[in-house]
Amino acid sequence: MSFVAVIVAFAGAIVLIVGRALAVDEIKGRVQRHITASLDATIDMLPDELQAQWADEWRAELAAVITMPLTAAHLVRGLRHSAHELLAHPALAPASIDNHAPTSRRSRAGLSMRAQGGLQASIASALRGAGAYVTRRGDILAVAVAVAVAVVFAVAAAVGDIVIVAGDVIVADVFAVAVVFAVVFVVGFVRVVVVRNRV
Amino acid sequence: MTTPRMTTQTLKVLGTILSEPDAEWYGLELCKRARLKPGTIYPTLDRLIKAEWLERRWEDIDPAVEGRPRRRLYRLTAIGAPAARQALDEHLAALQPAAAESWRPAHQPRLA
Numbered sequence: 001m002s003f004v005a006v007i008v009a010f011a012g013a014i015v016l017i018v019g020r021a022l023a024v025d026e027i028k029g030r031v032q033r034h035i036t037a038s039l040d041a042t043i044d045m046l047p048d049e050l051q052a053q054w055a056d057e058w059r060a061e062l063a064a065v066i067t068m069p070l071t072a073a074h075l076v077r078g079l080r081h082s083a084h085e086l087l088a089h090p091a092l093a094p095a096s097i098d099n100h101a102p103t104s105r106r107s108r109a110g111l112s113m114r115a116q117g118g119l120q121a122s123i124a125s126a127l128r129g130a131g132a133y134v135t136r137r138g139d140i141l142a143v144a145v146a147v148a149v150a151v152v153f154a155v156a157a158a159v160g161d162i163v164i165v166a167g168d169v170i171v172a173d174v175f176a177v178a179v180v181f182a183v184v185f186v187v188g189f190v191r192v193v194v195v196r197n198r199v
Numbered sequence: 200m201t202t203p204r205m206t207t208q209t210l211k212v213l214g215t216i217l218s219e220p221d222a223e224w225y226g227l228e229l230c231k232r233a234r235l236k237p238g239t240i241y242p243t244l245d246r247l248i249k250a251e252w253l254e255r256r257w258e259d260i261d262p263a264v265e266g267r268p269r270r271r272l273y274r275l276t277a278i279g280a281p282a283a284r285q286a287l288d289e290h291l292a293a294l295q296p297a298a299a300e301s302w303r304p305a306h307q308p309r310l311a
Contacts, residue, residue: 054241060268061227061237075227078237085242 009178012152019149020185031069035076036062042080050086149185152178203250205286208239212247213283216273220280223272225258244273252279 039062043055058079065071203209215233216224224232230240247253254276258269275283 053245057226057271058241060270061225063268064227064270075237078230078239079241081236081238082241085238086245 012178016149016152016185028067028069032066032072035066035069035072039076039079042076042083046083046087050083054082054086201250202282203246203252205290206243208233208235208243209246210287210290211235212240212243213252213287216253216275217280217283217287220275223274225270225272229273247279248273250279251276252282254279 039058043051043058046054062072062075062079065075211233212229212235215229216222218232226237226240226244229235229244230237233240235243244253244255248255252275253273255271255273258272260269262268
């Protein structure tokens with residue numbers, strides 16, 4: 001019985017490790033794509049002259065940090081601010097229809113309606129992202145893996161509790177192994193998110 | 200050629216570049232060394248380029264060999280190096296009396 005429990009625990013652990021790797025890769029890929037799309041949108045709102053000056057440089061800077069999601073997101077946020085600053089340069093401000101200076105800073109900066117949308121654009125983007133998230137097969141796999149992990153831990157915890165109460169040390173070992181791998185899972189996640197974001 | 204507006208950020212960028220005046224810098228490196236955000240650094244670099252204090256070029260590497268994209272490198276021009284040093288000196292000189300004033304004990308009479 002003890003031998004079978006150990007085999008089951010290790011099989012479960014392997015499934016967990018593979019599942020975690022798949023889920024992490026999936027999420028990382030999705031975050032990277034989102035960040036890249038965000039930079040592309042920032043570059044698209046610039047006039048051609050500024051795009052020619054900055055697009056390649058900014059894409060190169062992002063490519064250097066794209067594997068570090070937090071740093072990359074911070075960079076893109078900064079680049080969006082840079083784009084606004086560059087657009088605010090008086091020489092680039094478009095004249096209004098009656099040749100008077102536009103009153104709104106965003107209008108003066110010549111930003112697109114999408115950029116002016118601000119909160120609405122963010123919400124729409126988030127909803128589109130959420131819709132895409134559940135319809136992609138890879139994401140369904142990631143969610144399935146996450147649910148499976150949760151179920152395994154819940155069952156292990158329940159069985160462990162029952163058997164501990166019953167005084168059966170063997171299956172309690174399964175619970176202990178599950179706890180150890182839960183810790184490994186959490187530590188691995190923290191390592192991916194935090195350690196890899198050090199510049 | 201125009202003289203760039205001397206903001207704190209501009210002075211930080213110039214001070215960082217002048218710490219190694221012959222070196223070539225890329226944007227993110229300047230951000231880290233000058234402790235500025237990316238949102239600040241590129242407009243500042245743009246102003247310094249327009250003023251002809253900085254020049255830039257694409258890094259001469261093969262991205263396939265290096266395993267990373269080419270960076271755009273910035274360096275001081277022949278005009279920019281002395282002008283930047285002079286601008287920094289002027290701002291430091293302007294700050295020194297104020298700094299000395301703030302450190303002068305209350306009981307000590309002002310000289311002259």
